[in-house]
Structure formats: C-alpha cells, structure tokens
Amino acid sequence: MFCSTCGRETSDEARYCENCGAVLDQQAGGPSYAPGMPPQDQPRYGERIDVPNYLVQAILVTIFCCLPAGIVAIVFAAQVNGRVRSGDLADAQRLSGNARTWCWISFGVGLAIGLLYFLVIIFSVIAGLGGAFQSSGL
Amino acid sequence: MVCELNAKRLSLADPPMWRWRFVMLGLAMLPCLALLYVRNPEEPGFYPPCPFFALTGLHCPGCGTLRGIHQLLRGDIPAAFGFNLFSMLMLPIIGYAFVSALLSATWDRRLPTVLLHPALIWGLLVAVLSFWALRNVPVFPFTVLAP
Known part of the structure; x- marks a missing residue:
C-alpha cells in the first residue's frame, strides 16, 4: 500500500x-x-x-550552552516549518530529527564542559589542601 | 496545527513515567531558581564561566543570562535587560512552552499551539547572529548590548 x-x-x-x-x-x-x-x-x-521543530530547545541551548550548535538547530527549526507549510511532511520529519540531534549535541557538549569545570575546581581545591598540609609540616 | 513550542506532546495516553519525568524536571527548576536568587552570578568562582567567553574573550549570545535572571528574580527589570536583551525577550516564549508542556503532562490540556511562519524563525536566526556580533563591538551604542 x-x-x-x-x-x-x-x-x-x-x-x-x-x-x-x-x-x-x-x-x-x-x-x-x-x-x-x-x-x-x-x-x-x-x-x-x-512535526516538532525544537525551536524552544534550540533557543535554550543557544542561551545556556553558549555554543554554535544551538544556531544550527535554529536553522533546522526554520526549515521544518518551511516544509510543513509546503506540505512536504517527510522532509519536515527528517529536518525535525536533525534539529533534535543538534539540540542534544549542544546540550551534551555544554554539560561536558560544565562537568570538566567542576572537576578542575575540585582537583585544584584538593591540590591546594595538599599544598597547605605540606607547608604546615604535617 | 503544528506543535510549535513543545517538542513532544505529552498526554495522559503516554506512559506515566514520561509525564512524571517532566513534572520532576519542572520541580527541579525551583531549587535552581532559588540558588540563582541567593547567589549573585557577578561574584566570580561559584557558577562556571561561559566556555566561549573563557576561550575567546568574546561574549556569546547567552552571556549575561544568569546575571539577568538573578536581577529579574530580585525585581530589577532594567538591569536584567541590560545583561542580556535577547534572553529576556525569549523568556515569554520559553515560559509559554514550559507551561503548555506542564499542563499536558498533568491535566492533559495544552495552551493553543502556533505555527510560526518560517520567515519569523529565519528572522530570529538573523537577530541572534547580529546580537552576537554587535554586543562584541566596543563602541557606544553597541556596548549597551554587552553584559
């Protein structure tokens, strides 16, 4: 069929x-x-x-992840609505998937950088404590 | 017509886990906002810095959002707009999508959905890119846009 x-x-x-x-x-x-x-x-x-265009998610990752991947997601969001208006729903679905992928890429990379930052902070605090112990002669 | 603002239409037909995950996400925002109210992002070393700013020394389109939301929570609206004009203008759209998704997850109701004309979204793209470029220009009218 x-x-x-x-x-x-x-x-x-x-x-x-x-x-x-x-x-x-x-x-x-x-x-x-x-x-x-x-x-x-x-x-x-x-x-x-x-067909979701993930525009809100794209704006959120643009604001909070500070990475160009959010901009790419906005491009796909605009294309999704263009395809929906012209009735090309198959292509709209494909572009919607792309928009979602780029939102997740931006979110994942942003989260990874945030976690890396906290690890660096924790290690520098531990290293600072170690240095303090050494200089105090303990 | 097309669900513009929600990525996924949550309805009572969905597995309850899906819906409760969303409600939990909404509840998780409250302590985050409380933290943002108590700790001012202008004091360094507590919140992580923007990776783009740390690498390049340039402001990204999102720089100043946390400081802006902090000012908004404290009731200083002009200061909030001064930190990040774009984020503050986007807040109503984000809030609308959030309320709509929360309603659909809890009462199976939604706010009316809007199919934005593609030209509007392309316009938004141009606005984001110009905002990004202009807020890094260190000359008077543009310095207003910098956080």
Missing part, C-alpha cells in the same frame, strides 16, 4: 508510514474512514502533521 500523506510505498501491516510517520489507513484502497463512524473517531489528523 501507499502512504496517503507522502506517497511512498509502505508494508501492508504497518500502522504508521515508515517514511513520514503519518497514520496509515488500514483498509488499503478502502474509504478513508469506516462507514457510520464519525470522523472524530478516526486517527487524529491533527497528530500526523505535528
């Missing part, structure tokens, strides 16, 4: 499109909703165009 959202072929038993993540109609070739079933019982169509 083919995904009605992005048009790519998917396996017949898949509930979600492997390509774009859209909810697939299980009755291949059948009506888009079962007869007599109110549309609101169908898969929520608002869900399938819910």
Whole structure:
C-alpha cells in the first residue's frame, strides 16, 4: 500500500508510514474512514502533521550552552516549518530529527564542559589542601 | 496545527513515567531558581564561566543570562535587560512552552499551539547572529548590548 500523506510505498501491516510517520489507513484502497463512524473517531489528523521543530530547545541551548550548535538547530527549526507549510511532511520529519540531534549535541557538549569545570575546581581545591598540609609540616 | 513550542506532546495516553519525568524536571527548576536568587552570578568562582567567553574573550549570545535572571528574580527589570536583551525577550516564549508542556503532562490540556511562519524563525536566526556580533563591538551604542 501507499502512504496517503507522502506517497511512498509502505508494508501492508504497518500502522504508521515508515517514511513520514503519518497514520496509515488500514483498509488499503478502502474509504478513508469506516462507514457510520464519525470522523472524530478516526486517527487524529491533527497528530500526523505535528512535526516538532525544537525551536524552544534550540533557543535554550543557544542561551545556556553558549555554543554554535544551538544556531544550527535554529536553522533546522526554520526549515521544518518551511516544509510543513509546503506540505512536504517527510522532509519536515527528517529536518525535525536533525534539529533534535543538534539540540542534544549542544546540550551534551555544554554539560561536558560544565562537568570538566567542576572537576578542575575540585582537583585544584584538593591540590591546594595538599599544598597547605605540606607547608604546615604535617 | 503544528506543535510549535513543545517538542513532544505529552498526554495522559503516554506512559506515566514520561509525564512524571517532566513534572520532576519542572520541580527541579525551583531549587535552581532559588540558588540563582541567593547567589549573585557577578561574584566570580561559584557558577562556571561561559566556555566561549573563557576561550575567546568574546561574549556569546547567552552571556549575561544568569546575571539577568538573578536581577529579574530580585525585581530589577532594567538591569536584567541590560545583561542580556535577547534572553529576556525569549523568556515569554520559553515560559509559554514550559507551561503548555506542564499542563499536558498533568491535566492533559495544552495552551493553543502556533505555527510560526518560517520567515519569523529565519528572522530570529538573523537577530541572534547580529546580537552576537554587535554586543562584541566596543563602541557606544553597541556596548549597551554587552553584559
């Protein structure tokens, strides 16, 4: 069967499109909703165009991690919304994944630098104590 | 339409662990804000320095955010904007996303979501990059932007 959202072929038993993540109609070739079933019982169509762009996370890592990786995430966030507007949801999903990856890179590197800073502080305090013990003759 | 502000729509259909992890994250922010209220980031040696500033001697777009939030918590809004204009302007957006995610994790409700026009996000990108460059220019009108 083919995904009605992005048009790519998917396996017949898949509930979600492997390509774009859209909810697939299980009755291949059948009506888009079962007869007599109110549309609101169908898969929520608002869900399938819910492509997160990670803009807020990108802003957060830009502010708090002080690294250019947050800027890259903002670029991807802008592209996600561009693809959603033009209806290219498969590409929007791909760019959304990129935005998420860059947010995590920025967060991870920022966290690593922070931990490294605390280790250096702790070691310098220990080294300072050692020096104090030596000079006190203990 | 598109969930602009939340990365993940949390709903009561999600595993409870996921939702409680988010609520715990929200609760973990309270001691952080309390610490930021008590200890002024302007006194050196307590909070880690900005890695970009430590390496290059230049201000990054986020420099001054902690000092700004400290001033905000103390009620000095002009001082907060003086430390980092960009961060302070972003706080309402971050707060909106935070409240929306917290509502969806606890009551399965959300604030309305907004699909920002891509041009707005590209504009934000240009704003961040110009802010980064201009706050490092050591001439009068731009020194206002430096922390």
